[in-house]
Ligand SMILES: NC(=O)C1=CN([C@@H]2O[C@H](COP(=O)(O)OP(=O)(O)OC[C@H]3O[C@@H](n4cnc5c(N)ncnc54)[C@H](OP(=O)(O)O)[C@@H]3O)[C@@H](O)[C@H]2O)C=CC1
C-alpha cells in the first residue's frame with residue numbers, strides 16, 4: 001500500500017487530518033497528491049507534510065491508484081461527475097468520506113462501474129487515534145478492501161459495517177463525536193473559570209482529565225457506568241454533579257443530539273440523490 005499513489009480530492013479539515021496521520025505513520029509524502037480549489041490550503045499541506053498538490057482534480061485522479069473524495073457532501077456531485085471519465089478509464093479504488101452520500105449516488109455520478117468504499121473517519125486521525133467505519137460496494141476486490149482498511153488503520157481504528165445505512169449512525173457517533181467531547185471540554189473549562197481558576201489551569205486540567213478518562217475507558221475491561229461509580233464516592237462531590245446532570249436530562253439530550261445528527265445524514269442522502 002505504501003508504494004501506491006494516494007490522491008485526495010479536497011484539502012480541508014478531514015483530508016488534512018488523514019494526511020497528517022498517514023505521513024506520521026510512514027506513508028511517503030511523495031506518494032500523496034492533493035487537489036483543492038483553494039491554493040492557500042494546498043500550500044499549507046505542502047509545507048506541513050511535503051505532499052504534492054494541484055488545483056486540478058484531474059491531475060490527482062489521473063495518477064492515483066486510490067482516490068479519496070474529501071469534499072463537502074454538497075460539492076460532491078459536481079466533483080464526481082467531473083472525474084467520471086478519468087475514473088471509468090483508469091478504474092482506481094474510490095474512497096468517499098462524505099457524510100450522507102450513498103454508494104448508489106456516487107456510482108451514478110462517477111459514470112457507473114466503480115470499485116467504491118464509503119467510510120466515515122474522524123479528525124483524531126491527525127494524531128493517529130482516529131475511528132473509522134467502512135462499507136464497500138460489490139465491486140471491490142479483497143485487495144482493494146485491504147487497501148482501504150490499511151489507509152484508515154494507519155491513522156487509528158478501522159471497522160467494517162455490514163449495511164451501508166449504518167454509516168449514518170456511525171456519523172452521529174464517531175464522525176461528529178469529537179465535537180461533542182470538545183463541547184464538554186469547553187463547558188467544563190468555562191465552569192472552572194467561573195469557580196475561580198485561571199484559564200490556563202482550567203484548560204490544562206480539563207485536557208488531562210479527558211485524556212485520563214479516555215485511556216482508562218480503553219484500557220479497562222469495565223463498562224463506563226462501572227468506571228463512573230469508582231469516581232463517585234457515596235455522599236461525596238461527584239454524586240452531586242451527576243445528580244445535576246441527571247436532573248438536566250443529559251442522557252436523553254445526548255440521544256436527541258445523536259438522532260438529529262443521524263437524521264441529518266439521511267436527509268443529506270435524500271437531498272443529494274439517494
Ligand atoms: N470534518 C470532519 O470531522 C469530518 C468530515 N467528514 C466528511 O469529509 C468531507 C470533507 O469535510 P471537511 O474536511 O470538514 O470539509 P472542508 O470544507 O474543510 O474541506 C473540503 C475542501 O474541499 C474544497 N473544495 C470545494 N470545491 C472543490 C472542488 N470542486 N474540487 C476540489 N476541492 C474542492 C473546499 O474548498 P472551499 O472551502 O474553498 O469550498 C475545502 O477546502 C465532507 O464530505 C464531510 O462529510 C467525514 C468525517 C469527519
Ligand SMILES: O=C(O)[C@@H]1CCC=N1
Pocket residue numbers: 099171175176
Ligand atoms: O459535520 C459534518 O457534517 C461532518 C461529518 C462528520 C463530522 N463532520
